[in-house]
Amino acid sequence: MSEPILEVQNLRTYFFTEEGVVRAVDGVSLDLRRGETLGLVGESGCGKSVTSLSIMRLIPDPPGKIVGGKIIYKGENLLEKDEEYMRHIRGNEIAMIFQDPMTSLNPVFRVGDQIAEAIQLHQGVGRKEALRRAVEMMKLVRIPLAEQRAREYPHQFSGGMRQRIMIAMALSCNPEILIADEPSTALDVTIQAQILEIMKTLQRERGMSILLITHDLGVIAEMSDRVAVMYAGVIVEYADVKSLFKQPLHPYTRGLLTSIPSLATRSKRLNVIEGTVPSLIDPPPGCRFHPRCPRAMPICSREKPELKEVGENHSVACFLY
Amino acid sequence: MLRYVIRRFLMGIPVLLGVSVVVFILTQVAPGDPIRLMVGQAADPETIANIREKWGLDKDPLTQYFIFVRDAIKLDFGVSFRNGQPVLDLILERIPATAYLGIAAILISIAISIPLGVLSAVHQNTIVDNTSMGLAIVGISAPVYFTALLLQWFFGLHLGWFPVSGIGDVRPWEATNIGELVESLRYLVLPAIVLGYPNAAMITRLTRSSMLEVIRQDYIMVARAKGLRERTVIYRHALRNALIPVVTIVGLQFTLLVGGAVVTETIFNWPGMGRMIIDALISNRDYAMIRAITLIIAATVVFLNIVVDVLYALIDPRIQYS
Amino acid sequence: MYRRESLEIRIEKARQRRTSMFRLTLRRMMRNRNAVLGLGIVTTVSLLAIAAPIIAPKEDSSFQRFRLLPSPTQQDLSNTQERGVIFSLIGNTYSYVRVLVSGESGDVDISKGLDSEHLLGTDHLGRDILSRIVWGAQISLLVGVVSQAIACLIGVPLGAISGYYGGKIDHLVMRLADIMFSFPFLLFAIVMVAVLGDTCVGRAWGGLLLVFLVLGVIGWAPKARLVRASVLSIKEEEYVEAARAMGASNTRIIVSHILPNCLSPIIVHTSLAMASAILVEAALSFFGLGVSPPTVTWGSMLASARQYMRTAPHMFMAPGLAITITVFGFNLLGDGLRDAIDPRLKK
Secondary structure: OOOEEEEEEEEEEEEEEOOEEEEEEEEEEEEEEOOOEEEEEOOOOOOHHHHHHHHHOOOOOOOEEEEEEEEEEOOEEHHHOOHHHHHHHEOOOEEEEOOOOOOOOOOOOOHHHHHHHHHHHHHOOOHHHHHHHHHHHHHHOOOOOHHHHOOOOHHHOOHHHHHHHHHHHHHOOOOOEEEEEOOOOOOOHHHHHHHHHHHHHHHHHHOOEEEEEEOOHHHHHHHOOEEEEEEOOEEEEEEEHHHHHHOOOOHHHHHHHHOOOOOOOOOOOOOOOOOOOOOOOOOOOOOOOHHHOOOOOHHHHOOOOOOEEEEOOEEEOOOOO | OHHHHHHHHHHHHHHHHHHHHHHHHHHHHOOOOHHHHHHOOOOOHHHHHHHHHHOOOOOOHHHHHHHHHHHHHOOOOOEOOOOOOEHHHHHHHHHHHHHHHHHHHHHHHHHHHHHHHHHHHHOOOOHHHHHHHHHHHHHHHOOHHHHHHHHHHHHHHHOOOOOOOOOOOOOHHHOOOHHHHHHHHHHHHHHHHHHHHHHHHHHHHHHHHHHHHHHOOHHHHHHHHOOOOHHHHHHHHHHHHHHHHHHHOHHHHHHHHHHHHHHHHHHOOOOOHHHHHHHHHHHHOOHHHHHHHHHHHHHHHHHHHHHHHHHHHHHOOOOOOO | OHHHHHHHHHHHHHHHHHHHHHHHHHHHHHHOHHHHHHHHHHHHHHHHHHOHHHHOOOOOHHHOOOOOOOOOOHHHHHOOHHHHHHHHHHHHHHHHHHHHOOOOOOOOOOOOOOOOOOOOOEOOOOOEHHHHHHHHHHHHHHHHHHHHHHHHHHHHHHHHHHHHHOHHHHHHHHHHHHHHHOOOHHHHHHHHHHHHOOOHHHHHHHHHHHHHHHHHHHOHHHHHHHHHHHHHHHHOOHHHHHHHHOOOOHHHHHHHHHHHHHHHHHHHHHHHHHHHHHHHHHHHHHOOOOOOOOOOOHHHHHHHHHHHOOOOOHHHHHHHHHHHHHHHHHHHHHHHHHHHHOHHHOO
């Protein structure tokens, strides 16, 4: 737990479409420290995935474009580097797992080959050696009969197994940072636990940092050291996990936490956050949450609140503070 | 898998029978007496009756049909009404020319259309894409006989680069030196291009739309996230998947090719099977020939479709015919 | 009482969904450049074809055995001068492109190159090509429309019944369809028309009836397959069950609930199939089959132009381009419709 290995400063990623400019990420700053897990939480469509794709510079252009900000990795601004540099980074130093394991593997190639491909590319070894290492990785993520199964195709594996293969693929070159975009969302609850367990173990063993993106607060609670809450393209709260759950400051975070039904408080109706997620083409002026905020003040519709540190390791972007 | 293939073969038999029935009925129902056509109006009734008997044309239709089928299984298609030679021999004589033309046409079209389709997909909505799509739609719109005439006129007569008629004196596989080989190939160029154009157009369009869908898939993004070159992502990861549906229309390509070959061979005076069937149909009423060729074509189509299905299973590991 | 209402409402909602989808598709189609262009071409050609007797004054319609509209009177003929304007525009661009023509006429044909009187030149018998093209359009379009109508009339009900009832009927129909598919369309048409050409059916309407029937009968299989696939997928949907629960008869279910939803792939396919029907008809007349002279068709124009290729290339250019452009229009239209119905693939 020390100095940051990845720093995102004021990142802005827009999509230029026929219907208008979608401001998917509009001034996001966060930092990821060595060996820690940073959770990025928010509803679908709030820009979490776009943030992670921006870090990897995998935003499809057209129609997307990173229009501003800096992404500092090990002291270098990734946004200023050329494609060859980025290719060296991807899979090698920063790796990513995607949400849907059913569609993330190429159906016509063998599983072992797909893992070995990254190894061959980044570690400069021959095919045989790469395959051997791939099987090692499969064993590491606890896929039974790894040697045999490496020769099989993705459709012969279940969802949970495929996600493990994804993890094996991502970690095969021992990256410094793992970006996990909803790694367990598409899986059954029991399998979810297994996957998260594997991730945690590997992280501990390798001293890897994880950027965990999810909308599931339970996962956040279990896995993260610190949390960033995102809404409509901006970060609204930023704290370590204990403080966030004990003392949520931003009305949105409060809404999220109280909307989790619990057996302890038996109420007749579920708590909801009123309203719907705003359009990212035409976001509300001022604070983006103000139309739905139960504690909105006049200033909220006029000016945008900045992230301000209000406690130890706890920042919030809200005029209430 | 083997069981699947056998089952498909068995399913093909009723189809072939069906075709044979249809063709037989057609030729029975058709007016005009082929014998009379052949020997002329002046022949006396006795000669005609003799010939009729010799070829079994005096029996009732049902018997004729059974004889036809029975012989067909033994690959005996009777003799040509026109010149009395065995139909099978005549066909075998002409097949090489048609096969030669057909294979050349397919090779040319694949060589052009797949790269073009990939390029169009990767650079969607740019000039390359729009031009090739425009050319492709023209390709499936322009009738074969028009493109044939057009190319004949322009490259053949006007520019004089290529011959417009026939297959040349020497076939390429009979050539004794480079000069003869080149000369022989010159005859191939125009007909092959004309024949292959509509096929190329279809393949280009399909490759493009298939690539567009594949590129959108998650696993392509994953491949990029692994740090692979864009070129590897496209030509290794994407193309392999995109070509799968292309393989399945190979059967359709063949039927297009046969239809096109008929016209192309007629216009370019190419001595192949296509022209033979046209002659048999239009000039001679050579029913034995017509039946034989029809059956052979149908059999080939059925066979090819089975091959395509098997190929499909081999290429796409998700398909299992067990 | 309550339950009954909700079923009715569900069916009504499904119907509304359909109409709004229709409108949405229409709007999407209008935005698709290709579809609009295709529609434009098809409409233009159709208008030309319908108006043939009026705008093709050089030929009286006596050679046309099968006429759509009565031939022009003397009065009409004298009013035709103004109409030349549109065509001279086309003709001028055409002649610019056609500068390559070395228009010497041999002594065998009396065809003339392009001039102001005959915008597309004349053929070897001195007949004005432009007029013949316009007349030929009638045949091509007629064949396209009528043969496809026949194909739909046969194929759609067969496919619907096959898909809905399944079982032995389904098997039988699919076997029949397989037979149709196992043979190249063009060849099948050629064989049938050649063999049946001399029968009384073959001679009716100058050969046109046979062409209609043959193309229609050969074309039912793809439609049947399409309809069957749609029926199979819709059969399981809720509103069908709802309708059945309300006591609707099988026929009624098929006709008013299932079929309207199969419309879109059928329309797309028909547009594209019309294109190939026109191509096949032209091929038939190119070989001298099908529609017989003196009726003008584009195919026969091409056939007779063949010998004069060297000396009078404009003779084959005109009908060839006419066929290409018309078919191109139908293909564009079909493509555009397909894109409009399934917009996923565009972006």
